[in-house]
Amino acid sequence: MSEADASSCSADPSAGVTVAVDCNGADLGPGEVAAGAAIAAREGVRTILFGPQAELREAAPEAEIVDAPTSIAKASDPTAAVRATPEASIVEAARTVAAGKAQALVCAGGTGAALAAGIFNIKRARGIYRPALALPLPVPGAHVTLLDVGANVEVRREHLVQFAFMGAALARTVLGVPLPRVGLLSNGEEAGRGSPLVVEVHAQLLERAEAGLDAFEFVGNVEGHDVVEGRADVIVTDGFTGNIALKLMEGVSQTILRAVRDAATSTPRAQLGGMLLRPALRDFRDEIDPESQGGAYLLGLRRIGVVPHGRFTRAGFARAIVVAERGARKDVVGLTHRALSEAGALRSSPASAQAASLPDTG
């Protein structure tokens, strides 16, 4: 299929959406993911599940299931594993999306495998340099999407510029932010602060914002503390920094919440205090629960993907499936393409550039 043909598989909003779900890789087992699919089905979302049939059938008796017991979720070299294991559940799921039998991909475990299977089978969207992983952060009272959180350790200027458009399209369609404020993660607010790459990208995004494009509002550089303070709806960074930032946030949250819990068991008086305080804290804990977001979005492919965390429960997997369906139905891919096209930020020579930067296929 040529690149031009492929772009025509951008979703038709009037058609129904089916989500291909790789159930392997979850900490609680494939059945937990299938149970999530059963919840999503009750919300009207159609799925095709990939994994060990008997286990999936038990958890989701009504589901359409493709028996694919082989998992590469824990493979140390996901790209090699995707190439060497065509029968792996994630590869079968991605191929089903590529063939048009499903319009979105959910992968319950193994971000690397999802990324590699997506690039090889679903392929990158026309004019996109690099797919990126975008994570809606569990920030209380705000929708903050950070990208890239790990797909691209090294980036060039044009990649980061595209990430801004990709993240903005996600925020508009899936998260319901009419005009997303996009910020660039840096070590200072001023336009001149940051690595030479960040300074260049800042200038480029400013230029596009001043040209009156309505894909997003560029709010300039944002600093580490701004990530959780709602100064931007979308925060753009490279996958190295983004991945460190994401895991640091998780680590700090867990450490503090653990310390509060420990304090609340340290003395009888504190224990009583903790008991009385618990209901009021529940809302906050729900708000920062990563499962409530559904996971990271895999953007930049011809179809949208969602990668929930392997340690999620069925509620989180159900959420991942629901938001993947929404992303496909609201056509994140098409919206991203149109915005990039209007901004003149599409990759100009797609075929050759793609050949040059795809992982080496031997």
Next chain:
Amino acid sequence: MSEADASSCSADPSAGVTVAVDCNGADLGPGEVAAGAAIAAREGVRTILFGPQAELREAAPEAEIVDAPTSIAKASDPTAAVRATPEASIVEAARTVAAGKAQALVCAGGTGAALAAGIFNIKRARGIYRPALALPLPVPGAHVTLLDVGANVEVRREHLVQFAFMGAALARTVLGVPLPRVGLLSNGEEAGRGSPLVVEVHAQLLERAEAGLDAFEFVGNVEGHDVVEGRADVIVTDGFTGNIALKLMEGVSQTILRAVRDAATSTPRAQLGGMLLRPALRDFRDEIDPESQGGAYLLGLRRIGVVPHGRFTRAGFARAIVVAERGARKDVVGLTHRALSEAGALRSSPASAQAASLPDTG
């Protein structure tokens, strides 16, 4: 003074240490810093204070004071301000250290100004490529020092390798960690994960660790969540990533603690719970109080510097002065030099390399 001569000003442990303190730039005013110096004096630490004399005198009647009312703490271009303002308090304080009248520098406001004044006047230690800012993080139950947190947005391999030694020497002398575990911040634990620069530095540090050097133990890559989980005593990264990580930690901590506080006022029941829980939480809040650490260490100069946060109170400034004195007395600079020398990691051609990479002095 030649580079060789200068290195001989490494502290004599038997001699007393005096700390030069720039009192300008603190949010609560120079008097608050002077009050901190008065507290440090009661712990036996000698200081020379730089700032507006009358204000300092009122807060610290016994102190040695140099009247230097001019502040460049808020200068937008600190390097230019240091060059253009020889009468600025931070420049006078740094010159006093360079002249040997004080053996450590504390700057209460303006990290950029402290860095520039330090490089121009105190100058880099022999064989050091780049000074770095090292921050002992307020992690409960652990001493975790992160460097660089903002002095060097762009780094080369040899800089990061030196940062490992600089941070380890600080941890050994000032923080009392006999054999510091040093980790390299990355987006994955495996040696092959990270930017090409990080992968190279990993290999270099592994080599030095295997060569049996006893300056530190190299524990490999550490991820974002490891920062607060005590997997390493010293965590090495570039100033761009380190600065983002630091501010993100502050932002996440504040957001969560604010949410807990809000929850504890939301209902009468929660209010009572919060009241009962408060004493048990106090220890934790004290532990993660940034003032308890004294601030960031400016490492890699011929003398040690400490840069407390401008929003500190007198307790934090007192702590900064006390730890600066300890760093000088325990000879962090000399220990760093010896460890780098044994490891063959000193800059080989100091004079020419320094000339090439010093900020352009016109």
